[in-house]
Amino acid sequence: MSKNARLSLIIVAVVAVVVAGFFLFSRNDTTAAPQSADGKVTVVEYLDLECPSCRAAFPGVERLKTEYGDRVTFDVRHFPIPSHRNAELAAVAVEAAGAQGKRDDMFRLMFDSQQEWGGQQTSQRAVFSGFAQQLGLDGAAFEKALDDPALKERVLAQRTEGGKAGVTGTPTFFINGTKFTGAPTYDGLKAAIEKVRS
The missing domain is CATH 3.40.30.10 (Glutaredoxin)
Known part of the structure; x- marks a missing residue:
């Protein structure tokens, strides 16, 4: 495998981890304790x-x-x-x-x-x-x-x-x-x- 191909794979893997992390944390935020944004x-x-x-x-x-x-x-x-x-x-x-x-x-x-x-x-x-x-x-x-x-x-x-x-x-x-x-x-x-x- 060429050096450029390896670098491309690493970049793809990092992007995948970042995107997965984004979705994971976004999902956790919606299940967190309810906020009183409505003044409740x-x-x-x-x-x-x-x-x-x-x-x-x-x-x-x-x-x-x-x-x-x-x-x-x-x-x-x-x-x-x-x-x-x-x-x-x-x-x-x-x-x-x-x-x-x-x-x-x-x-x-x-x-x-x-x-x-x-x-x-x-x-x-x-x-x-x-x-x-x-x-x-x-x-x-x-x-x-x-x-x-x-x-x-x-x-x-x-x-x-x-x-x-x-x-x-x-x-x-x-x-x-x-x-x-x-x-x-x-x-x-x-x-x-x-x-x-x-």
Whole structure:
């Protein structure tokens, strides 16, 4: 093979590698984490269902969800505080209700009645099962889900994730990945969301 032919083959090979690399990286860019180029905002809240401050923040968050609709994504995650006897079970109950399409309804019931079941040192499982009945859930499926190790693991994984992100108390909010440091009131959260959207 002549020197020129060898050089031509090397050039062709280099070009092929460059083109392949271009397509590979282009494809990876399209599967990367979604960007908020459309101005979309994500609000992540870590909460404890037995926490009075979380209950106090709940109506404001619900109002913001209604006002913003699909322009802002609200992602609620569990951070049950170990000293709250029933917080972990309450979180599992919410996820168990979610398996039957009633996650948000169970959240609402938990907070609406928190003063009745919160702060108790005995298991409130019967109370949570009563909530499932109020919501018209399949009672047997709900009870089975309460004992599902996978649901408990999901709740504890969210708490671990929150701890790694710097959550030390509840409620803790992150707006587009930045920890919110103000009072978690409707006005405070709205101002922070608007600042990110502008």
